[in-house]
Structure formats: structure tokens, C-alpha cells
Amino acid sequence: MDTNLNTILEEIRQNPFEKQVITTPHTGVLTFSVKEGAQVKGPGGKWLQRPGSLLFTVERELNSKKIFSPCAGEVSWLHTELEGSFTEAFEPVLTIQYRLTKEKVIERILKQVLTVFAAPQRARYFLSPDFSAAMEKNACPAIKPGDEIFIMSLMKRDTILPYSGDGGVVQNVFFKSGSIVDEGTPLIGVCPPENLESIQKLIAQVRSEWE
Amino acid sequence: MKDTNKLLSHLHDRALYLLDIKQNPKWSGIGELISRLQTLRKKIFDMSHETLIAELKMLDERLSFLEQRAANSLTSYETVNIVRNPARFTLQDILENVYDSFSELGGDGECNVDPAVVVARAVITRRIKNKVYSHQVMVIGHEKGKSEEFRNGGSAKPWGNAKALHYMKAAETEGIPIHSFIFTPGAFPVEDYPGAAQAIALNLYEMAMLRTPIISFTSEGGSGGAEALGLSDMRLMGSRGYYSVISPEGAAAIEGKLREGEKVPRELIERCAENLRITASDNLKLGTIDRIVEEPPLGAKRDDYAFFRRLRYEMIKATDEVVLRTKSLKAFRAYAMKTQKNGHETGFEDIDVVIDWGLSGPELNRLLDMRSQKYRAMGSDFYIEGKKGIVDGIFKLTEVAAAGFYELRYGLIRPHERNVRKVLAEVSSEGTTFLKKVAEPVRAAYDFIFPQTEKNQRINRTHETSTRSIFIEDWEPYVSPLANEDRTVTCPNAQKYGCLDLWVPDLYGEFAGVCPTCGHHFPLEYRWYLEHLFDRKSVAEFNRHIASGNPLNFTGFEKKLEKDRKKTGRCSSVITFDAKVRNIKIVTAMFYSDFRNGTVGAAEGEKFVRACDKAKMTRRPFLAYIHTTGGIRIHEGTVGVSQMPKCTLAVREYVESGGLYIVVYDNNSYAGPVASFLGAAPYQFAIRSTRLGFAGPRVIRETTGDDVPPDYHSAKNALKRGHIQGIWDRRDFRKKLHNALLTMGGPNLYYK
Numbered sequence: 001m002d003t004n005l006n007t008i009l010e011e012i013r014q015n016p017f018e019k020q021v022i023t024t025p026h027t028g029v030l031t032f033s034v035k036e037g038a039q040v041k042g043p044g045g046k047w048l049q050r051p052g053s054l055l056f057t058v059e060r061e062l063n064s065k066k067i068f069s070p071c072a073g074e075v076s077w078l079h080t081e082l083e084g085s086f087t088e089a090f091e092p093v094l095t096i097q098y099r100l101t102k103e104k105v106i107e108r109i110l111k112q113v114l115t116v117f118a119a120p121q122r123a124r125y126f127l128s129p130d131f132s133a134a135m136e137k138n139a140c141p142a143i144k145p146g147d148e149i150f151i152m153s154l155m156k157r158d159t160i161l162p163y164s165g166d167g168g169v170v171q172n173v174f175f176k177s178g179s180i181v182d183e184g185t186p187l188i189g190v191c192p193p194e195n196l197e198s199i200q201k202l203i204a205q206v207r208s209e210w211e
Numbered sequence: 212m213k214d215t216n217k218l219l220s221h222l223h224d225r226a227l228y229l230l231d232i233k234q235n236p237k238w239s240g241i242g243e244l245i246s247r248l249q250t251l252r253k254k255i256f257d258m259s260h261e262t263l264i265a266e267l268k269m270l271d272e273r274l275s276f277l278e279q280r281a282a283n284s285l286t287s288y289e290t291v292n293i294v295r296n297p298a299r300f301t302l303q304d305i306l307e308n309v310y311d312s313f314s315e316l317g318g319d320g321e322c323n324v325d326p327a328v329v330v331a332r333a334v335i336t337r338r339i340k341n342k343v344y345s346h347q348v349m350v351i352g353h354e355k356g357k358s359e360e361f362r363n364g365g366s367a368k369p370w371g372n373a374k375a376l377h378y379m380k381a382a383e384t385e386g387i388p389i390h391s392f393i394f395t396p397g398a399f400p401v402e403d404y405p406g407a408a409q410a411i412a413l414n415l416y417e418m419a420m421l422r423t424p425i426i427s428f429t430s431e432g433g434s435g436g437a438e439a440l441g442l443s444d445m446r447l448m449g450s451r452g453y454y455s456v457i458s459p460e461g462a463a464a465i466e467g468k469l470r471e472g473e474k475v476p477r478e479l480i481e482r483c484a485e486n487l488r489i490t491a492s493d494n495l496k497l498g499t500i501d502r503i504v505e506e507p508p509l510g511a512k513r514d515d516y517a518f519f520r521r522l523r524y525e526m527i528k529a530t531d532e533v534v535l536r537t538k539s540l541k542a543f544r545a546y547a548m549k550t551q552k553n554g555h556e557t558g559f560e561d562i563d564v565v566i567d568w569g570l571s572g573p574e575l576n577r578l579l580d581m582r583s584q585k586y587r588a589m590g591s592d593f594y595i596e597g598k599k600g601i602v603d604g605i606f607k608l609t610e611v612a613a614a615g616f617y618e619l620r621y622g623l624i625r626p627h628e629r630n631v632r633k634v635l636a637e638v639s640s641e642g643t644t645f646l647k648k649v650a651e652p653v654r655a656a657y658d659f660i661f662p663q664t665e666k667n668q669r670i671n672r673t674h675e676t677s678t679r680s681i682f683i684e685d686w687e688p689y690v691s692p693l694a695n696e697d698r699t700v701t702c703p704n705a706q707k708y709g710c711l712d713l714w715v716p717d718l719y720g721e722f723a724g725v726c727p728t729c730g731h732h733f734p735l736e737y738r739w740y741l742e743h744l745f746d747r748k749s750v751a752e753f754n755r756h757i758a759s760g761n762p763l764n765f766t767g768f769e770k771k772l773e774k775d776r777k778k779t780g781r782c783s784s785v786i787t788f789d790a791k792v793r794n795i796k797i798v799t800a801m802f803y804s805d806f807r808n809g810t811v812g813a814a815e816g817e818k819f820v821r822a823c824d825k826a827k828m829t830r831r832p833f834l835a836y837i838h839t840t841g842g843i844r845i846h847e848g849t850v851g852v853s854q855m856p857k858c859t860l861a862v863r864e865y866v867e868s869g870g871l872y873i874v875v876y877d878n879n880s881y882a883g884p885v886a887s888f889l890g891a892a893p894y895q896f897a898i899r900s901t902r903l904g905f906a907g908p909r910v911i912r913e914t915t916g917d918d919v920p921p922d923y924h925s926a927k928n929a930l931k932r933g934h935i936q937g938i939w940d941r942r943d944f945r946k947k948l949h950n951a952l953l954t955m956g957g958p959n960l961y962y963k
Contacts, residue, residue: 026712049921062698063712 005198008112009206012105017097020071026089028060030082034075040096042072056093073098102210106203113199114189115165119181123154125161127177140169140196150187169193171200215263216255222267223248224298225274229281232292232509239277244270282508285451287493288459288484293451293510294431295396300513302329302352302392308519309526311336313350317374320359325371327363327399329354330378333390337527337565344565346530349382351375351440352392355431365431366399366914369410372439376414379421386569388424388530391440396458398436398886400906400914402923405932407905408882411439412890415856418442419582419863422575424533424568426526428504429454434843434852435886435905442856444582445529446500448491451510454499456852457845459484461910465845471909486765487848497762498589499849502529531566536581537574586860587820589853590813593762597782614828621830689742691735694719700733702726723942725899732900732941734878737786737803737838744836744945745799749791754821758782759807759814765846771807779805783814784840787822789831793949797834798826804839804878811840811884812847816854819888823861832871832956834948835889842882851883858888866893871956875948876903876926876935894955895935897926898944904929 024030033054034040040053052069059065076097087093100108110116119125127135131149134141143149144167152159168190175181191199226245236242251258251266258266281289293299306313306329313333318324329352336345356362367375382389398407415438418425427443432454448454457465462483463475494500504525511518570578694716702710710728718724723743724733741750759782761768776782784806790799800822802809811819819835826833843851866872874892876885880903889895897903902924911919922928929935939947 046918047920060699060712061714063700065701065712 005109005113005195005202008109009202012100012108016100016105017076018100018104019076020073020096020098021092022055022067022070022094022096023090023092024058024087025065025067026058026060028058028065028087030056030058030085030087030093032056032078032080032083032094034078034094036075036078036080038075040069040073040075042069058087067093069096071096071098102206105206105210109199109202109206110189113195114171114191115168116186117163117165117188117190119175119183119185119187120152120161121154121183122180123152124178125175125181125187126151126153127173128160132177135170135173140171142169142193143167143190163188163190165190166192169196171196215260215267218267218271219248219252219255222270222274223252225278228296228298228509228512229274229278231296232281232285232289234292239280241277244273244277278509285509286481286485287453287487287489288481290451290453290490290510291459291484294453296510297358298512299430300511300515300518301356302350302354302394303357304513305352305392305519305522306331306333306350308516309523310334310348310350311345316378321361324374325368326356326359326361327353327365327395328367328371328375330375335390335523335527339563339565346527346568347385347387348530348568349378349385349387349389350392351378351389353394353436353440355394363399365395366397367395367410367436367439368399368401369404369407372398372407372410372414373404375440376417379414379417379425383421383423386423388426388534388568389421389443390526390530391425391427391443393427393429393437393441394431395433395436396431397433397914398439398905400911402904402928402932402934405934406929407435408886408890409934411435411886411905412859412888414439415442415859415887416863416891419856419860420579420867422570422579424530424570424578426529426533428522428526429500432849433458435855435883438852438855438887442586442859444533444578444585445502447502447504447525447529448494448500449511450491450503450506452491452506453489454491454494454849454852455487455489456843456848457487459487459489462487462845471912482766486763487845488763489848494849497848497850498592499853530568531564533578534566534568534570537570537577539573539577583860583864586853586857589857590762590816590847590850593760593847593850594812594814594817595758595760595782597756597758617828617830689739691719691724691739693724693735702729702731704729704731725941730899730940732898735941737801737805740801740836740838740877740944741786744948745790745792746794750788751790752786752788753825754787754818755782757814757818757821759784759812759844761846762813762850763846763848765848768846771846775806781806783818784809784811785815785818787818787825789825792945792952795832795949795952796829797832797952798822798829799834799836801836802838802840802884804841807844808841809837809839810842810844810851811854811858812844812851813854815844816851816857819854819858820861823858823865826870827865827868830870832873832952833865835872835874835892837874837876837880837884837889839878840880840882840884840889842884855883855887858884859891862888862891871952873948873951873955875939875944876901879903881905881907881924890934894951896937896939896947896951897929897935898941899926899938901926901929901938903934 033056040055042052044050044052052071055067055069057064057066073096075094077095079091079093082091082093128149128151131141131147143163145162145164147163148160149163150161152161169192170188171191172189174186174188181187223245226241226248230236230241230245233241236245248270251263255263310333313331316330316332318326318329320326331350333348333350334345335348336343353365353367354362355365379389398411400407419442425443426445427441427447429437429441429446429448430452432441432448432452434456437454459480460475463469463479466483467475467479469475488494488497491500491503495503502525504522506518507515696715699712699714700718701712704710704726708729710726710731713722713726718733719735724735724739725731726733759772761772784802786801786803788799788801790797800819802811802815823833843854845851862872872892872894874889874895876889876895876897878901880889880901882905885903886905903926904924906914908919908923911917926935926938930938
């Protein structure tokens with residue numbers, strides 16, 4: 001396995017947490033509503049209409065602004081000296097830490113090693129006949145920028161979509177040819193040919209080992 | 212043994228029914244009686260026939276005594292329990308037992324547009340001297356169903372009400388009367404196609420002038436949902452039914468200021484049920500119904516055939532009466548009515564006269580006139596009219612004189628003037644064509660010799676004298692008192708659009724309460740609109756002296772009224788006034804939040820109707836600006852609910868006479884008024900950031916069990932659904948309104 005990939009996994013293993021630093025939106029006098037080590041909730045409800053736990057308030061010009069937690073987790077660090085004092089804008093106030101899930105780990109690994117080509121708009125996507133034939137011959141065909149590999153079909157009009165991004169081999173096709181795909185959803189993931197095998201092994205490893 | 216078993220089971224059912232009504236097993240030992248019946252059921256084969264009969268007889272006597280006692284001291288909440296009991300008759304029972312034959316239209320059971328609304332063409336017959344006479348009617352009503360979930364307990368969805376309207380129009384075309392039966396706890400609060408409020412408003416608007424007799428019978432009348440079928444020429448009600456502005460539980464949650472999910476105390480519900488005056492006798496006293504149909508002491512059940520016979524008699528009699536009132540033959544009318552009365556005295560089996568239920572043109576006109584008078588009179592005893600004495604006399608004289616003047620000006624002179632103008636225009640256009648041929652060569656030669664600069668085109672728009680920009684005004688602008696605070700506020704959309712904090716004096720001063728980044732509208736007091744929307748010093752209020760009262764003597768309401776009177780210096784939640792918008796004279800009704808949250812009661816309804824009539828008399832456009840309305844005032848019960856048809860009738864008459872009616876919603880506009888006289892407007896607009904609809908998110912959650920998105924009631928969604936016709940920015944309100952008056956009103960601002 002590639003050492004680089006191994007290092008990524010090792011790093012995640014050593015610190016399987018994601019951290020989010022919360023900063024002040026503007027200047028003002030700060031009052032904390034949480035303590036270090038406290039568990040906080042993220043936004044809730046079907047439409048995320050209920051705000052998360054109250055973290056702190058910043059008061060400026062008699063306007064007390066409440067800052068709510070954007071995610072669920074634990075307050076791992078708190079800048080306690082700021083309590084009751086006038087704080088500058090964008091000052092780090094606290095950090096919320098939460099454990100990475102299996103999907104997050106895979107997402108993080110793929111983000112670092114794959115080039116993802118996403119759907120430019122909501123439409124029905126097909127693989128071009130040439131590319132389909134290539135896929136049948138070889139499960140991971142090589143592609144380069146400019147290759148016409150998708151057909152985007154919308155309102156009875158077909159548009160050929162060339163691939164743009166780094167060249168390599170197609171590690172994964174994320175959609176079923178002929179299905180409707182939303183804007184921004186990944187269509188294919190491309191990686192350097194030498195990394196292909198190791199990536200697949202790594203993902204399988206994460207899937208089986210990660211809790 | 213078989214008979215005793217049957218008797219025992221019958222006694223058991225009766226005892227359970229009584230327990231359901233009282234909801235207290237300790238009441239007069241009813242729980243004990245039930246357990247005795249249950250023990251008897253187990254031991255039935257161990258006992259001798261004689262002992263069993265004696266025991267059953269004793270229990271029957273005891274139960275009859277308890278039933279009598281319960282019936283004599285029936286409370287309002289117990290009436291609600293009777294109505295909600297699954298043993299109570301439904302529309303299906305009425306169709307089967309009151310009518311001779313029927314065929315359901317627009318649905319069959321679950322396979323239906325809305326199974327909660329049933330429509331049927333039915334035949335009702337009367338027997339006179341062994342001869343049978345039958346009448347065709349259109350039966351429309353709510354079906355609660357026999358424990359069928361898909362019926363939704365009789366809560367009509369907007370498309371169910373639309374179905375009802377479709378068949379009402381069919382009945383109008385065919386000239387047959389409509390019998391409507393109301394069995395609904397309320398309308399199903401969804402805001403789709405285009406919303407519960409719109410559906411009810413449309414029904415009311417159409418029923419206001421539906422050219423066929425409508426007779427309604429109410430068993431369970433839940434506010435707006437009931438009104439959607441309830442605007443009728445004769446309103447009957449079952450003696451054990453209820454007709455209310457809100458469910459007792461809902462009223463208790465509001466009165467007790469309870470949070471969502473909190474259990475409402477039983478005592479509070481009972482007190483509210485009592486205060487709301489929901490029973491048939493209460494409603495008869497309040498004048499919201501015309502007649503009570505007697506039921507058995509503890510309410511009619513599915514198998515009370517004597518009650519169905521009575522109901523058939525009452526429905527026929529009521530239809531006869533409505534039809535007879537429109538007849539021009541006074542002698543025949545009097546004779547027929549007299550015979551009917553005699554019939555009533557001798558029993559309800561026989562009706563001696565056959566009356567044709569078809570009506571001719573003039574009779575239909577009379578029917579509509581009487582319908583209008585009937586609803587205009589509703590609630591007229593329940594507001595306080597302060598002004599009395601000489602001032603009142605002078606005021607009335609001025610009104611009469613004004614009415615005479617406007618009738619002369621617009622009723623007599625204007626049509627002739629228009630005709631003359633039309634003839635002149637036609638003659639002159641023909642003359643011009645003829646003259647043009649002769650004069651053109653001469654004119655061309657003249658223009659060639661003496662060239663002239665083009666003259667300015669004459670602007671000729673009625674009432675419009677100025678074309679100045681509305682932003683340049685010659686007076687000191689009014690600034691909201693909200694601006695007198697030295698602090699900043701955050702826009703609610705700050706996270707989404709990155710809006711900067713706003714300094715309050717800027718926000719409520721220069722920015723007119725609008726966030727300059729995202730356009731969010733912060734609420735402003737109604738006075739701001741009075742000062743900025745209309746021409747300076749053009750606002751002249753009228754009917755200020757009509758005051759809200761406490762018609763139901765609702766406990767504690769007097770104090771609340773007094774507090775709001777002191778706070779606002781006004782006596783009702785609507786201000787009616789004449790005003791000008793860039794020199795166009797209009798009549799306006801403005802509902803505002805400071806007085807009982809803009810809710811509508813008898814005083815508000817009366818003021819609105821009078822404003823509507825004034826606009827009709829003076830031939831001016833009518834604007835309803837809704838700063839806020841929280842619905843019908845629950846403390847006025849069905850007197851408040853009756854303002855829905857009352858005001859809708861007035862609006863319909865105004866629009867039919869050629870008036871231009873525009874509604875503009877702002878802040879929060881919900882429930883009854885939106886579901887009647889406001890929602891009925893052909894032109895409805897909303898100021899940005901308005902929230903409008905039928906029921907709020909909490910009521911929707913509690914009724915349907917589904918949560919709604921946070922922007923469910925936003926003006927944007929109301930526009931998408933087709934409820935409103937446009938969204939206006941507060942800063943452009945005056946300009947937009949002026950434009951709307953010109954474009955929708957045309958040059959005369961009044962169509963006819």
C-alpha cells in the first residue's frame with residue numbers, strides 16, 4: 001500500500017475527531033453559556049428549523065446576539081479569558097469536537113486522493129456509448145480531460161459533456177446510467193492509475209474496521 | 212334467554228354511552244352500575260330467568276333515572292361529548308332515513324376527492340291525503356363516517372369544499388334547493404390548492420348570491436369549516452348539537468396560555484365550553500341559528516327513527532318557508548304559512564300543502580335580498596353604539612343627505628351622462644372619418660406653409676391631477692416611535708444573507724423598517740401606514756363610536772377589553788375611514804394588532820359592513836388593509852363566526868355593484884377573516900415578510916400530526932399557491948396601491 005495513503009489513515013486513527021472552531025461574528029462583549037467539556041446539540045427538526053445549543057452571546061450597541069452551535073459534539077476548548085470582555089471580530093472563542101463517522105472518514109480519504117467530477121445541473125445522465133464499451137472491457141478505464149464520457153439529457157435535449165479535471169483511471173462511477181442526478185452530486189471519481197488498487201483496499205479496510 | 216341477553220347488551224350499551232357523556236365513573240354510581248352489568252353478563256347462565264328479569268328491570272329503572280338526571284343537568288361540555296360519540300347519527304344515516312332515494316356524486320367511500328364531504332342528489336317526499344309528492348334536492352354535507360379513518364372525522368380539505376361548491380352551482384343551474392348538513396369539527400388546516408382559507412372564502416362568496424334556496428342543519432359546527440357549507444336561508448340545528456368558534460380544548464389552550472404538548476386541565480375546558488355558549492339554545496338566543504330540531508334528551512343515535520321523521524318534516528317545512536317568503540302572492544303565502552303552523556301544532560307527520568320549490572327570476576331576487584337582510588342583522592345586538600342624542604340625529608341626517616346626493620350623482624346623472632358621451636363619441640368618430648377625407652389635403656398644405664411644434668398631450672385621467680414623484684412630499688414625514696432608541700438589531704436572515712446589524716434610528720427612520728441587505732420587513736405600528744400611505748390630512752375616520760362588547764359575558768373578558776381600550780384609545784380592532792391616495796378618494800378598513808390582536812367580533816363586522824356600504828354609496832374603491840388579524844374573536848363565540856358570512860355578503864354586494872375591492876395583508880393574517888371577506892377579494896396582495904394562512908403551525912401540528920416547514924405561511928408561498936396576486940415592498944406601498952387603483956379600477960375606478 002502506498003505510504004502516503006497509509007499516513008492519511010494513520011493520522012485519522014490517531015485523531016478520529018473533526019473540530020470546528022467557532023469565532024465571534026463581530027466585536028462585542030462576550031458571555032459564555034457553556035463550559036468546557038459540555039455536550040452541545042446541533043440544529044434539529046426536519047428542516048433544521050430548531051437552533052442548536054446556545055454557546056455564547058455577543059453584545060454590541062445593546063444588541064445581544066445569540067450564537068448557537070452549528071453541529072453536535074463536545075466543547076473541547078474554551079477561551080475562558082474572553083468572558084465578560086470586549087472581543088474583536090472573528091476571534092476564536094471555542095472549539096466543538098465530534099467523532100468522525102465511517103462515511104466521513106471515507107469522504108475525507110477520497111477527497112484527498114480522488115478527483116471528483118460532479119453533475120453541473122439536475123438532469124438525466126448517461127454514459128457515452130464509447131465510454132460504456134470501455135467500461136465493459138476494463139472496469140477502470142483511463143480518461144483524460146476533454147474525453148466525451150457523459151450525455152446530459154434534459155427536456156428532450158441531449159448535450160455531450162466532456163470530462164474536465166486531472167487525468168487518470170475511473171475509480172468509481174457514482175450514478176446509474178439513465179438516472180436523474182441532482183446538481184453537485186458526484187458522477188465519477190478519478191485517481192492516478194498507480195493508486196487505484198491501494199485506494200480500493202483502504203476503503204474496504206475502513207468499511208470493515210471503523211466503528 | 213335470547214331476549215334477556217339482548218336486553219342486557221342494550222342496557223350495557225346505554226350505560227357506556229352515559230359514561231362517555233359524563234366521563235366520570237364516580238358520577239351517581241354509573242361505574243358501579245356498569246360493573247354490575249358486566250358481572251351479570253358473566254353469570255347470566257347461572258341465574259334463573261325470573262331473578263335475571265327482576266335484576267334487569269331494576270337496573271333498567273336505575274339507568275333510566277340516571278339518564279333523566281343527566282339530561283336535566285347537561286353541561287355544554289357534555290353536549291360536546293354527545294356530538295363526538297361514535298353512536299351519534301351521521302350524514303349517511305340522514306341520507307338513508309330522511310330522504311327516499313339518493314345517489315352520491317363525486318365519490319364513493321374512500322374513492323373520493325375528499326371523503327369528508329359527501330354530495331348527493333336526493334329525493335324527499337311528502338304525503339298528502341295518501342298521495343305522495345316528491346322534491347329533488349342537492350344534499351351536501353360532512354361525513355364523519357363510522358370509525359373510518361379516511362373520513363378525517365368530517366374535516367373538509369380545500370378540495371372537498373371545492374367539490375361542494377361545484378355541486379352547489381349545479382343545483383343553482385338546475386333550480387333545485389340545497390340541503391346542507393354540517394358535521395365538522397373544523398376545516399382540515401392545509402395550505403394547498405390554494406389553501407383552506409381560500410376554499411372557504413370562495414364558498415362563502417358564491418353562496419352569498421347563489422340563486423337557489425339553501426337550508427342547513429348543524430350537528431357539529433366547528434367554526435370556519437362549518438361556514439363553508441353553512442351560509443343558508445334557514446339555519447336549523449339539532450338540540451344536542453354544538454356550534455362554536457373554536458373547540459373547547461382550543462379555547463382552553465389559549466385562555467390558559469398553555470405551551471404545545473401541555474395537558475389542558477379538564478376544569479378549564481369545561482369552563483371554556485360554558486363560556487363559549489355553544490349549545491343549540493345558546494345559539495338560538497344569540498340569533499346565529501333560526502330553529503332547533505328537537506332530539507331525544509341525550510342526543511339522537513343512528514337508530515332513532517322518530518328523530519329522522521322529525522328531521523324530514525323540519526327540512527321540508529324550512530324549505531317551504533324559505534320558498535313561500537319569496538312568493539308575491541301574499542294571500543297564498545299567508546294561507547300556506549298558517550297551514551304549516553297548524554301542522555306543527557298537531558304533530559310533525561303531516562304537511563297539508565304542496566309547494567313547488569322552483570323559483571322564478573323576481574322570486575330569486577327577493578330570496579337574495581332576504582338572505583342579505585338576514586345576515587346583516589346578525590350580531591347587531593352585540594356591539595355598543597356610543598353616539599346618541601342630537602349629534603346622532605345630525606349625523607344620520609348628513610348620511611341620508613349624502614346617500615341622496617350620491618344616488619343622484621351616480622345613480623341618475625352618471626348613466627345618462629355616460630350614454631350621451633358614448634353617442635357623441637360615436638357620432639364624432641364617424642364625422643371625423645368623413646371630414647378627414649375632405650380636410651386632409653387642405654390641412655397638409657396648411658401645415659407645409661405654417662409648420663407648428665407638437666402640442667403637449669393632454670393627460671386626462673379621472674381624479675389624477677398630479678404626476679409628481681411620490682418621494683417628494685411637502686411635509687415633515689412621520690417617524691415611527693420605534694426609532695427613538697439608540698441600539699442595533701440583527702436581521703433574522705443575517706446568517707443566510709450576511710445582513711449587517713442595523714442601527715434602530717436608521718432602520719425605523721430612513722429604511723422604513725426594511726433590512727437594506729435582504730429586504731426583510733420589521734413590523735411597524737399601524738400609524739406609520741396611516742401617515743405614509745395616504746395623502747396628508749386626507750384621513751377622515753367614521754363610525755369610531757361603534758365599540759366591541761362582551762356579548763357572551765365571557766368571564767374575565769371585560770377586563771381585557773378595558774385594558775386594550777386604554778392602551779389604544781380606541782373601541783374596536785378596525786379603523787374605517789375615507790382617505791386619498793395621490794388624490795384618488797378611497798374608503799378603507801384597517802385591522803390593527805394593538806386591540807385584541809386584530810380579531811373580528813360583532814363591532815368589527817358591523818364597521819366593516821358599513822364601510823363597504825359607504826364605498827358602494829359613494830362609488831369609491833374599497834381597500835382592506837390588514838395590519839394584523841388573529842381571526843375571529845373567540846370571546847364572542849358564534850356571534851363572531853357569523854361576521855364571516857355577514858361581511859362576505861356585504862363585499863359580494865359591493866363587488867357586484869361594480870366596486871373595486873383590494874385587500875392588502877401585512878404582518879400576520881390568519882383564520883376566519885382570511886377565510887371569508889378578505890380571502891373572497893379578487894385582488895389580494897401582501898407586504899413582504901407577511902405570514903398568512905388559515906391556521907398557525909401549532910394548530911396544524913396538533914390537528915394533522917404533521918409538522919410544517921418554517922416558511923409554510925410566508926407571502927412567497929402564498930403567492931406560489933395562488934392565494935395572493937402579488938407581493939409589495941413597504942417602501943413602494945403607496946406607489947403600488949396608486950398604480951393598482953388606476954390599472955384595476957380603470958378610468959372610472961368603479962366598473963358600472
